[in-house]
Each structure stands twice: as structure tokens, then as C-alpha cells.
Amino acid sequence: xTRIDDVARLAGVSTATVSRALRGLPTVSDGTRQRVxxxxxRLGYTASPSASRLAGGKTRSVAVVVPRITRWFFSTVVEAxxxxxxxxxxxxxxxxxxxxxxxxxxxxxxxNLHKRVDALMLVATPLQxxxxxxxxxxxLPGITVSSGTDVPGWPSIRIDDVAAARTATGHLLALGHxxxxxxxxxxxxxxxxxxxxxxxxxxxxxLADAGVPADPRLNVEAEFTIGGGERAMTExxxxxxxxxxxxxxxxxxxxxxxAALRQxxxxxxxxxxxxxxxxxxxxxVVGLSTVAQPAAEQGRLAALALLRPLRDGTGHHDxxxxxxLPTRLVVRESTAPPPGS
Amino acid sequence: xTRIDDVARLAGVSTATVSRALRGLPTVSDGTRQRVxxxxxRLGYTASPSASRLAGGKTRSVAVVVPRITRWFFSTVVEAxxxxxxxxxxxxxxxxxxxxxxxxxxxxxxxNLHKRVDALMLVATPLQxxxxxxxxxxxLPGITVSSGTDVPGWPSIRIDDVAAARTATGHLLALGHxxxxxxxxxxxxxxxxxxxxxxxxxxxxxLADAGVPADPRLNVEAEFTIGGGERAMTExxxxxxxxxxxxxxxxxxxxxxxAALRQxxxxxxxxxxxxxxxxxxxxxVVGLSTVAQPAAEQGRLAALALLRPLRDGTGHHDxxxxxxLPTRLVVRESTAPPPGS
DNA sequence: CTGAAAGCGCTTACAG
DNA sequence: CTGAAAGCGCTTACAG
Numbered sequence: 001x002t003r004i005d006d007v008a009r010l011a012g013v014s015t016a017t018v019s020r021a022l023r024g025l026p027t028v029s030d031g032t033r034q035r036v037x038x039x040x041x042r043l044g045y046t047a048s049p050s051a052s053r054l055a056g057g058k059t060r061s062v063a064v065v066v067p068r069i070t071r072w073f074f075s076t077v078v079e080a081x082x083x084x085x086x087x088x089x090x091x092x093x094x095x096x097x098x099x100x101x102x103x104x105x106x107x108x109x110x111x112n113l114h115k116r117v118d119a120l121m122l123v124a125t126p127l128q129x130x131x132x133x134x135x136x137x138x139x140l141p142g143i144t145v146s147s148g149t150d151v152p153g154w155p156s157i158r159i160d161d162v163a164a165a166r167t168a169t170g171h172l173l174a175l176g177h178x179x180x181x182x183x184x185x186x187x188x189x190x191x192x193x194x195x196x197x198x199x200x201x202x203x204x205x206x207l208a209d210a211g212v213p214a215d216p217r218l219n220v221e222a223e224f225t226i227g228g229g230e231r232a233m234t235e236x237x238x239x240x241x242x243x244x245x246x247x248x249x250x251x252x253x254x255x256x257x258x259a260a261l262r263q264x265x266x267x268x269x270x271x272x273x274x275x276x277x278x279x280x281x282x283x284x285v286v287g288l289s290t291v292a293q294p295a296a297e298q299g300r301l302a303a304l305a306l307l308r309p310l311r312d313g314t315g316h317h318d319x320x321x322x323x324x325l326p327t328r329l330v331v332r333e334s335t336a337p338p339p340g341s
Numbered sequence: 342x343t344r345i346d347d348v349a350r351l352a353g354v355s356t357a358t359v360s361r362a363l364r365g366l367p368t369v370s371d372g373t374r375q376r377v378x379x380x381x382x383r384l385g386y387t388a389s390p391s392a393s394r395l396a397g398g399k400t401r402s403v404a405v406v407v408p409r410i411t412r413w414f415f416s417t418v419v420e421a422x423x424x425x426x427x428x429x430x431x432x433x434x435x436x437x438x439x440x441x442x443x444x445x446x447x448x449x450x451x452x453n454l455h456k457r458v459d460a461l462m463l464v465a466t467p468l469q470x471x472x473x474x475x476x477x478x479x480x481l482p483g484i485t486v487s488s489g490t491d492v493p494g495w496p497s498i499r500i501d502d503v504a505a506a507r508t509a510t511g512h513l514l515a516l517g518h519x520x521x522x523x524x525x526x527x528x529x530x531x532x533x534x535x536x537x538x539x540x541x542x543x544x545x546x547x548l549a550d551a552g553v554p555a556d557p558r559l560n561v562e563a564e565f566t567i568g569g570g571e572r573a574m575t576e577x578x579x580x581x582x583x584x585x586x587x588x589x590x591x592x593x594x595x596x597x598x599x600a601a602l603r604q605x606x607x608x609x610x611x612x613x614x615x616x617x618x619x620x621x622x623x624x625x626v627v628g629l630s631t632v633a634q635p636a637a638e639q640g641r642l643a644a645l646a647l648l649r650p651l652r653d654g655t656g657h658h659d660x661x662x663x664x665x666l667p668t669r670l671v672v673r674e675s676t677a678p679p680p681g682s
Numbered sequence: 683c684t685g686a687a688a689g690c691g692c693t694t695a696c697a698g
Numbered sequence: 699c700t701g702a703a704a705g706c707g708c709t710t711a712c713a714g
Contacts, residue, residue: 001456003707014685019709029683046453050400051707053391054690064435069423070416070622079410082437091457094405094435096423112387115342116432226626259626281411282623285567285600344691355701360693370699392691395706 002043011039022047061091062306063117065125069096071224072252072280073295077123077145080299088307093117097125114138119306121145123299124195141309145302147195156322157302161195164291164327165202165247166209168275171289171329172245173210176337177273180207181218181243183232183253196221199249199277218243222253229256237264244338245273251280251290258286258334269336279330287333294325301325343384352380363388402432403647404458406466410437412565413593413621414636418464418486421640429648434458438466455479460647462486464640465536482650486643488536497663498643502536505632505668506543506588509616512630512670513586514551517678518614521548522559522584524573524594537565540590540618559584563594570597578605585679586614592621592631599627599675610677620671628674635666642666 007022008015013032021028021036028036039045053059062085066074078094085092093116113120120135120142127135127149135142135151144156172180182203185196200219207214220235222228229248233256236243248254254276258268268274276283279292301323348363349356354373362369362377369377380386394400403426407415419435426433434457454461461476461483468476468490476483476492485497513521523544526537541560548555561576563569570589574597577584589595595617599609609615617624620633642664 005707015707016686016709017684020684023709027683032683046456048395048456048707049453050391050394050456051690052709054389054395054692055707055709057690057709059391069410069420070413072411075411075416078435079437079439082410082435083439086436092435094419094423094433095427096420098420098424112390115387115389115391226622255623255626262628281567282596282627285596286623286627287603346691356691357693357702358700361700368699373699389691392706393693395708396691396693398693398706
């Protein structure tokens with residue numbers, strides 16, 4: 001295990017100079033830097049992260065917290081963030097809450113986190129007041145991605161969930177639907193954050209704009225999963241009269257709804273139209289109409305925003321307004337005018 | 342930032358004793374341990390990871406390397422591994438190769454990795470001879486998940502890809518199909534490892550067993566993605582006569598094939614049967630028959646196998662045989678007898 | 683531009 | 699069972 005002393009000896013300089021040269025600090029002459037770089041290369045030397053971290057006080061690591069890495073939105077955000085983080089020389093510690101309430105508490109309440117990472121990226125992570133207070137005490141820079149809990153002083157990246165839901169519902173209205181159901185994210189689902197509230201708000205606003213009265217019996221809560229969408233749709237088919245169209249709060253829920261419809265012997269879109277939000281990789285495969293959101297872009301921008309204060313040394317953000325990325329209606333084959341129109 | 346000295350002072354013992362008590366070493370009297378734990382709790386103290394790592398020589402971190410976290414299999418493996426790793430108190434550093442050849446080289450060739458983590462989990466990571474040699478020099482314990490490159494001395498967890506492919510193909514043969522195409526993983530695709538070769542081998546073996554001659558024109562290579570399956574199916578529809586059934590090497594490819602068939606105006610399974618491997622979350626939604634493999638179980642077992650030598654201090658494995666997990670045929674609605682039978 | 687020395691906050695032999 | 703002291707391998711003022 002070659003250490004900094006070995007490089008110093010070979011280059012004929014002090015360890016301090018090796019340290020400076022290797023990190024690209026400006027206060028090293030060109031000739032010296034050359035010799036140090038050559039010596040380091042010859043010995044295959046890289047500084048020990050543990051030692052650098054202890055001495056330097058920076059971990060060059062970022063914690064990324066997601067509800068479930070297996071869902072389309074979260075894995076896409078993480079993939080984009082990972083690339084930006086590693087490109088900048090930062091390690092990415094992954095925390096997958098996995099629906100386990102205990103994990104979240106352990107994560108945020110551990111006094112450990114602030115000795116372990118330089119910054120925190122919370123993706124759709126539900127926070128209670130106590131959590132937010134705890135995060136404040138960590139005194140770490142951070143960013144939140146996706147609607148939901150805000151942390152005072154942290155920037156956030158997201159879409160406009162109300163507008164996206166409005167677009168989806170508006171599309172169904174424009175096709176002539178009047179009995180439009182909504183499969184809403186479950187507030188009891190700790191992974192849902194407040195996204196589901198915003199999307200329901202958009203749904204209700206679109207109905208109101210069109211002068212269509214909202215039927216509360218067409219509003220069903222479900223988990224943000226395929227199974228959740230499936231169960232919700234089964235439930236909705238018991239309503240009298242049943243809806244002619246369904247707006248699901250995510251593509252995964254929408255696909256679950258499509259599965260339930262097929263099992264019930266109903267055709268999409270001839271009998272029932274379905275639309276979601278996301279533009280999941282598989283939306284094209286099942287012909288699902290949706291409102292696309294840029295997941296990778298949210299992950300990339302979040303990582304870059306997080307890195308900025310770390311690199312310029314201020315260590316904190318300038319408290320900018322939330323960045324709102326655009327969404328876009330994608331019409332495929334799951335939406336059509338209502339039967340008999 | 343409370344340090345170990347603060348705890349020592351409050352508890353009235355030396356820092357060495359605090360260190361021992363907090364880590365649960367046996368050589369501490371019950372009374373002393375009590376006082377130390379209380380002092381630490383009162384001060385909200387946790388040891389600084391950087392300092393522990395430097396002094397102790399262990400990082401309590403594991404690197405998990407996947408080709409693409411956005412794919413079903415990999416995100417499922419990572420989710421299960423994350424839970425096991427964090428449960429044991431280990432950090433998980435995520436490396437997503439993302440199809441970038443440079444990343445893989447940087448990852449493995451960096452002399453950094455062995456100062457950064459205690460162990461390595463390679464999930465379907467393609468390795469060339471030079472990579473394997475480099476890993477040998479890292480002298481880290483590790484494990485490989487999913488078929489593909491083996492590392493000498495490392496255990497591996499996987500399914501029997503040949504058998505799984507045989508099962509899938511056998512199902513189509515039993516239904517009466519004789520013109521069975523295979524959408525094969527692309528060898529040029531660096532993410533494919535050798536999984537695709539094993540699956541093709543199983544396909545060919547099943548045909549041979551049934552006395553059905555293999556038509557090389559029904560064997561198309563594609564990326565392990567939805568788009569890859571889509572393009573391959575489009576290609577296959579140009580064959581004369583076209584296949585009556587398709588075995589795709591993954592569910593994502595199979596779903597891509599289903600999309601291409603729908604776009605070509607063909608019905609599944611009435612015109613063409615489709616089967617995959619995986620049992621992707623969405624396989625049920627699209628009614629895809631498949632050979633299920635236990636992805637989460639592979640991730641969980643891999644993490645546990647990795648932790649074992651780290652905890653008992655030997656730091657290396659006993660070179661056990663590969664663990665082969667069972668697969669299972671799941672028949673849904675995408676497979677049926679050939680047209681006109 | 684460069685070096686000597688202190689210090690980062692722990693863990694680990696070594697004694698007792 | 700416990701402590702004093704050295705040491706892990708860097709970085710950072712401080713001098714020059």
C-alpha cells in the first residue's frame with residue numbers, strides 16, 4: 001500500500017507539496033507538479049479517502065435517499081444523479097427506504113449522517129416536522145427532488161404536479177368524457193409525500209373548469225404501484241354507473257388499472273380510457289397515454305445543484321426558488337372518446 | 342461536534358475504553374459499559390466514520406456495481422442488497438456503469454477502490470482478462486451476481502440460464518410450435534456478459550431435444566432493452582415464413598417484441614406467441630408468459646455471503662461452489678398453440 | 683513556491 | 699478489565 005511519503009521521497013519533495021500538487025492547488029510550480037505527478041503515476045498512488053476525509057474534513061460523498069429504487073421514477077433519477085456525482089469525483093451512498101418507516105427515522109435521526117456525507121439528496125422523501133428539525137441540526141447542504149416535503153433553505157427540483165394532472169384530466173375532457181375517475185396516491189402510503197394531493201387538486205380543477213361536477217365516489221386512493229392501480233380499478237368498476245375514463249396519478253398505477261380492465265373483460269380505450277403521469281419506459285409498450293415528466297433531468301439537475309456549493313466552498317445554497325421542469329402530454333392508444341359518442 | 346474525549350470525560354474512563362464499550366467488545370465490565378453508553382447517549386455521540394476507518398483499517402462500506410440501475414433485474418437486486426447491507430451497518434456505494442465503457446475501466450483500474458470499500462459486489466458486470474487481473478490485485482473480497490464473468494476465488498449467485506431458456510423454449514414446443522424465433526442478448530452489448538450465450542444454448546438444446554432443426558435466420562441479436570426487443574421483432578417479421586412463436590432472453594425484450602407485433606397488426610398469442618425470462622413487475626400487466634427468476638433473493642443472498650467473511654474477520658471466502666437459485670415457468674396469456682392447430 | 687509540524691478523531695497493541 | 703501512547707495517512711495553517 002503506497003503512501004504519500006513514498007511519493008514524496010521519489011519526487012524529492014515534502015508530503016505537503018505532494019498533497020498540493022495532486023489536488024491541483026495553484027501554489028505549486030510547474031516543474032514540481034510534473035515530478036510529483038510522475039512519481040505518483042509510477043507508484044500507482046492515490047490518496048486514502050479515509051485519511052483525506054479525516055484531515056480535510058470533507059467526505060466527497062453524497063447520500064441519495066429514495067423511497068424505492070425499484071420504481072421507474074426513482075431509478076431514473078438515481079441513474080442520472082450517479083453519473084453527475086461520480087463525474088465530479090463524489091461517492092454516492094444509496095439509501096432505499098423501502099417502505100420501512102424505521103429506516104427513515106434511523107437515517108435522519110442518526111447523528112452519523114453529517115460525519116458521513118457532505119450533502120443530502122432527498123427524492124420524494126416524506127418528512128414530518130421532527131424530521132425537518134433534525135435535518136436542520138445536521139447543518140448539511142441538501143436538495144429535494146419531486147414534490148413533497150420542503151426543507152427550509154434547500155433548493156428543490158420538481159414538476160408542477162397540479163398542472164400535470166390538469167393536462168391529463170383536460171385531455172379526457174376534450175375527448176368528451178364526463179365520468180372521469182381518479183386513482184389517487186395514498187396519503188397513508190408513506191412514500192406518497194404530498195404529490196398525490198397536488199395531482200388530485202389538478203384533477204378537481206380541470207373538472208371545475210369544464211363545469212363537470214366531481215363525484216367523490218370516483219376518487220379512489222391506492223398505493224403508487226401496479227398492484228395499487230389494479231385494486232383501485234377493480235373498486236371503481238363497482239360504481240354505478242362506472243367511469244368511462246380514468247386518470248391515474250402515475251403510469252405504474254395506470255398500467256395496473258389497464259390490467260384490471262382487461263381481467264374484467266373491458267377494452268382500452270373502447271370501453272374505458274386510461275391516462276397516467278410519468279412516461280414510464282413501458283408506457284409505449286402498452287400504448288399508454290400519459291403526461292411525460294423528465295425524470296433523468298431532475299436527477300441530473302439536482303446533483304449539479306448540490307455540487308455547486310460544495311465546490312465553491314460556501315457549503316450552502318443561495319436559497320433559490322424551486323426549479324419547475326416542464327411536462328408534456330403524450331397521446332397513445334389508451335385514450336379515445338367515450339363509448340357511444 | 343462531540344468527540345470521543347467528551348464521552349470519556351463524562352463517563353470517567355479513557356478513550357480506549359469508550360471505543361471498546363461502544364463497539365461491544367467483550368473486554369469491558371458491565372458497569373463501565375453502562376456508564377459509557379449513557380454518556381454517549383446524553384451527548385448524542387457517534388464515532389466519526391472517517392476516523393474509525395483510518396484507525397481501524399475497515400471502511401464498513403461495500404461497492405455495488407450494476408450495468409443499469411433502471412432495469413428491473415438490477416434495481417431489484419440492489420434494493421434487496423441495500424436492505425441487508427444497511428441492516429448490518431454497512432454503507433452501500435452505488436456504481437452504475439450505464440453503458441459507459443470508460444466508467445467500468447475507471448472503476449476497476451482505480452487503485453482507489455480498495456481503500457474505499459471492504460468488498461465488492463459485481464452484478465452482471467462484464468470483465469475482460471485485464472479486469473479480472475486487476476481485481477485480483479485489489480485483494481478485496483467480492484461476489485458476482487448473475488451469470489457472466491467469474492472471478493477466481495469469489496463466490497457467485499445466479500440462476501441456471503441454460504435451464505431457464507430450455508424451459509421457456511420447451512413450453513413453446515409443447516404448445517405445438519415449430520418455427521420458434523429467439524431474440525438473443527447482444528454480445529457486443531457490454532452489459533450482456535455471457536448470459537445471452539447461455540440462454541441461446543438452452544434454446545438450441547430444447548430444439549435439438551425435440552428434433553426441431555434450428556433456423557439461424559430466426560436467431561436475432563438485440564440489446565437487453567425494450568427497444569432492442571422491438572427492433573429484433575420487426576426484423577423477424579421479415580423472415581419467410583415468419584415465426585409462430587418467440588422466446589426473448591428477457592422480459593423487457595419480450596415486451597418490446599409484443600409492442601412491435603401490435604404495431605404490425607398481429608395479435609398475441611393468436612398470431613404469435615411470446616415468452617421471456619425474469620417475471621418483471623409488469624409481466625402480469627401485459628399478460629406475458631415467462632420463466633421467473635428470484636431477483637431480490639439473489640441480491641439478498643449475495644449481500645449476506647459478502648458480509649460473512651467481513652464479520653468473522655477472515656476477510657475472504659471459502660471458495661464455495663456457485664449458488665444456483667431455481668426458476669419457474671409462469672404461463673400467462675402471451676402463449677398459445679400456433680395458428681391453425 | 684515549499685517544508686516542518688501539528689492535528690484530524692479514532693483504534694490497537696502493549697502494559698499492568 | 700483498563701489506560702497511556704503510538705499510529706492510521708492525510709491536510710492545513712504557519713513560516714520562510
